[in-house]
Amino acid sequence: MKKLTEKACPAIEIFIIFCFSFYHQNRHTGDKHLLAQVEHTRRTASRLADPQQKSRLGQFFTPASIACFMAELFVPNRRKNCILLDAGAGVGSLSAAFLDRWVDGEFDYKHIELHAFEIDETLHPYLRQTFELYKKKPTITSTIRSDDFIIAACDWLENNLFARPLPKYTHAILNPPYKKIRSNSEHRLALRRVGIETVNLYSAFVALSLALLDDHGQLVAIIPRSFCNGLYYRPFREYLLKKAAIRHLHLFTSRSKAFKDDNVLQENIIIHLERGGMQGPVKVSTSTDHSFNDLTVQEHPFDRIVFVNDQERFIHVPTALNQNIVExxxxxxxxxxxxxxxxxxxxxxxxxxxxxxxxxxxxxxxxxxxxxxxxxxxxxxxxxxxxxxxxxxxxxxxxxxxxxxxxxxxxxxxxxxxxxxxxxxxxxxxxxxxxxxxxxxxxxxxxxxxxxxxxxxxxxxxxxxxxxxxxxxxxxxxxxxxxxxxxxxxxxxxxxxxxxxxxxxxxxxxxxxxxxxxxxxxxxxxx
Missing domain, CATH: 3.90.220.20 (DNA methylase specificity domains)
Structure with a gap:
């Protein structure tokens, strides 16, 4: 495993140690790291899932290694309690990775309240099975919601009289669905009513999750890189940069390996945001695939991520520490x-x-x-x-x-x-x-x-x-x-x-x- 740069953050180093043990020594079993059991569930669910249903919903299940990496990006804080949002929860891999960090004592929360949105009710037995693994922890409560996350969030943000209440979340961890939103669809109209203009389910999930976060709440999501440029995603980029500070960007340099079980030929990134945070330097990491064996981490000033005079607000992911000739x-x-x-x-x-x-x-x-x-x-x-x-x-x-x-x-x-x-x-x-x-x-x-x-x-x-x-x-x-x-x-x-x-x-x-x-x-x- 290659050495990290000197600027690598402690959370990434912790992750590398864990990932090495998990994959090469297979030590994380039993109650200590329950995600290993959830990974078996994920593989089963992915194999048995109806391909047409997955395509219709834009579903892609998160491998355990990616879930671990995403959970490691959250920075511990002084909050006494945690309210975690997992929108598009699948079988609960992301929630389990987050809860494993808490079980290990890396988070000092007295209580965790987990809200998992999953519209595909065929996955609910898997979700309940995942959350059952943590039943010995009485300070964890979980709720599974089958309603449409976009409609539920928009109704609440719009102060709809009949909306089911949603809390101010302290954390959100997402692998949202990837699917275009038709311009005349119910989703598009609902999003416009709360000031969000976007063209894909994944960017809608991120925007709504940001809107539901408490001040200085953290969001980590794995999403296609397509939002970083292009005319259609400009309103989303403006919304994201107005609402939050970018803390970390991770780029998978292979198009096909991050979600190889689902044949996803898409360049994906993991993004870590802090709602209402003061923007500072951004950590940028890269790896070829979800094994993270060649992980590198660098830190860049924000003006290398979003250029000062760029009206399109393109988000750059530099892969070299030094500026190239053009820059x-x-x-x-x-x-x-x-x-x-x-x-x-x-x-x-x-x-x-x-x-x-x-x-x-x-x-x-x-x-x-x-x-x-x-x-x-x-x-x-x-x-x-x-x-x-x-x-x-x-x-x-x-x-x-x-x-x-x-x-x-x-x-x-x-x-x-x-x-x-x-x-x-x-x-x-x-x-x-x-x-x-x-x-x-x-x-x-x-x-x-x-x-x-x-x-x-x-x-x-x-x-x-x-x-x-x-x-x-x-x-x-x-x-x-x-x-x-x-x-x-x-x-x-x-x-x-x-x-x-x-x-x-x-x-x-x-x-x-x-x-x-x-x-x-x-x-x-x-x-």
Missing amino acids: RCPMVCWSLDDIGLTVSTGPVVDFRVKAHLREMPGVGTAPLLYPGHFSDSGTEWPKAGKKPNAILCNSDTKKWLYPNGFYCLVRRFSSKEEKRRVVASVIEPSLFGDAPLIGIENHLNVFHENRQGLQKVLAYGLAVFLNTTAVDEQFRCFNGHTQVNATDLKTIRYPSRKILTVIGEWAIRQPALTQEKIDNYFETLTT
């Missing part, structure tokens, strides 16, 4: 607005204009460009294959087309195996002869100047800058999925127009551009 270079400080450029999603959605698409260019058509037309070796158009190469140019399609010219393009999607997430290319107008208009398909982002082409040197300079390893590293700090949205590209800081032109002039002179050559040149330019 520390004073010349990379301009917004796209500052340099007079715009980035947009490619306007041609092919299935909506299917009747106008043509396999090959011909009379009355405009070139149509897909990501597949671009590669490291250059642009290949037209290209034989499954995708069309042209679109009819007529009164129905002209509004979706751009004037032929130099443009910088960035693919919107990349596979998780690719080395770089940000992949930029340049449109060379000479490739299309005298075609006055071109079509850019929806899976590409396009940099333009008021819907017009760019200067050649500017287009190449922009593409080279975006293709640097430094930009890709910076991008991955706030983007945890394979999609590169125009909003993300607007958030990045850029060199000035003049510097981008210098980069472009250099790039055009090169007989070939390799990743090493691009990175070496950019580093020279910024030192």
Whole structure:
């Protein structure tokens, strides 16, 4: 097991000692650590669960190692009593991990009152079985609620006359369901009534749990990383940052291993929040998977987590202690607005204009460009294959087309195996002869100047800058999925127009551009 950094917190070190014993020496049995028994229950419940029911509810059960890690993030305090919320409790793994810490004497609470919300009543026997393990502790009381957590919490926060009362919780530990919320659904309308605007059940659970916490109450949740960036999650990020201080972020660097039993291909993080806390430095830890064998912990100032002038309030998860070139270079400080450029999603959605698409260019058509037309070796158009190469140019399609010219393009999607997430290319107008208009398909982002082409040197300079390893590293700090949205590209800081032109002039002179050559040149330019 690798050593932690010198800045690792005592709670993490305690966890490593426990986890090592749990998995390699199997000492935690009997009454001392009851989570081991709950883990057996979890595996049974996961195996027997109806896959369609799990999908409908967005259910994913928490492995014991993750539950332990999450429970260890709570900081002991001087409260005499604890009121714990476990919303979306499943079989009770998270509650059991928290209670085990209390049984071990790490929390000095005289009494723990536990509220477990679980809408799937088929899991209630497992939950009762879990809580039965702690019946010898008379100072623990537990309540299982089968009602819909979102509706119950919203009714209470809205002061609904018929709402069942909820307390001010001192702690919340969550593995909430992951499922999109329809804009016209009962959940979405209920959330809006209490001032919460969000698009997924997991962010709704976190927001409501924060709203139900007492002042300086603590929340630990394992959730998808998708909320860290993107337009749709901006209201949630603003709500979270207004209500709480971020204390700890843990990133699983593998997409598939944290919840491998449930085949979850999602980049997940664990977040520790303190409601109403004063924001200070943030601990950031990483591990490949739920074994935590390669756990590392670093501490970062908050302005590396949320940039001071970032209106989108993106949440970055830096994986290196030192700032990369983009962060520390004073010349990379301009917004796209500052340099007079715009980035947009490619306007041609092919299935909506299917009747106008043509396999090959011909009379009355405009070139149509897909990501597949671009590669490291250059642009290949037209290209034989499954995708069309042209679109009819007529009164129905002209509004979706751009004037032929130099443009910088960035693919919107990349596979998780690719080395770089940000992949930029340049449109060379000479490739299309005298075609006055071109079509850019929806899976590409396009940099333009008021819907017009760019200067050649500017287009190449922009593409080279975006293709640097430094930009890709910076991008991955706030983007945890394979999609590169125009909003993300607007958030990045850029060199000035003049510097981008210098980069472009250099790039055009090169007989070939390799990743090493691009990175070496950019580093020279910024030192």
